[in-house]
Amino acid sequence: MINVMLPVPLRRLAGIDEAAVALEVEAPITQRRVLDALEDRYPMLIGTTRDRSSKRRRAYVRFFACGEDFSDADPDDALPTAVANGDEPYLIVGALSGG
């Protein structure tokens, strides 16, 4: 299972109580597959982390895992093994923007 941590606004939008959701994702584990699985489970999140059509990441959304920034990584590259094993979460983060 892949553990995905969501920012509070998206958790509220999707009606998720926990900080992380566990998703069944078919290998190889890539960002695209994780986000596809997330949107399959929670269709109200379609368009909130990436553009509906182009799948381009929204400008104020960042993707982190294992202490690394994957925001600009190829969405079809494999995520770290620790994420694929479920040992480390995949983090969707709202960019810091404000005071």
Add this chain to the structure above:
Amino acid sequence: MSAVRLLVGTKKGGFVLTSANRQKWSIDGPHFGGWEIFHMTGSPADPNRLYASQASDWFGQVMQRSDDGGKTWATVSNAFDYQGEVGTHQWYDGSQKPWEFKKVWHLEPSLDDPDTVYAGVEDAALFKTTDGGHSWHELPGLREHGSGPDWLPGAGGMCLHTILMDPQRSDRITIAISAAGVFRSEDAGKTWTPSNKGLFSEHNPNPTAEVGHCVHRLAQHPSQPDVLFMQKHWDVMRSDDAGATWHEISGNLPSDFGFPIAVHAHEPETVYVVPIKSDSEHYPPDGKLRVYRSREGGNEWQALTRGLPQEHCYVNVLRDAMAVDQADPCGVYFGTTGGQVYGSNDEGDSWQAIAPHLPAVLSVEVQMLA
């Protein structure tokens, strides 16, 4: 008297205000706390059917629908895809930029079908749903009118913010875009005609150009839909021929800059505006928050001040943040960027702050409940 429900969209959520007597109000919310609720409105055909445009710079556009008057909400489709050739419009520096969807500014439910709603979006285009928001399709004739390369964004973006449905001619739709101007369709949105003759805009190389005018808001009374009132970037205007020609009615206003304009529910020649000092000073002249009312269809305006702050007030009132109810006497409501919602239950003669401490108000709509 019927109960009154106000739907208030703010920078940090939506609020539902209700009153049985227009004196004591209850406040429910925030709904969608932390998100911008650009517009929240109800169907004239079913007051319990509400729609809300929920937006965020971080997470984009979300569309919400309620079937129980705002007690519960569910997301509907947020797919607003331009049809056909996307084309380009003018950018602030005069260069051309491709159309790109950003957010829904205004929702206009059909007069007789709760599942049918028009949506005005940024970058400017008109969309429609006929299935209660589960799918949206563009009416591309507007964007493809041919004048698109001359449309440009106002300070808030290139938004389609006003949609007027003609209650006497079901195929007539009038819309306004900042900064393109007014367009009218006589065939339910298939084809469009610019309706800006008589407007004068100094920011244009040609101030009387067919398009490129920063229209802030339109209003009409259902009993005389050929009469339109306009708050433009500068100038308050009137048309007596459904937008074919316009003439100025700013008259004795202390400033003819402003955003909202509204028409009295029962008096089609009674109009309300909120003058703002200037395009770079978005606050009331002299620090006095004054609604101005004309009972003559313009030109002669009376300041309405009782109950409104008359010193050190530097808030703005945005274009979608004023509404009138259908009660007798007519109620008038507006919200400010300082987070106050003011209401009048006597046609504007006096006001009370019915919600004094909300986030910055983006929109105000009013419903009469049975």
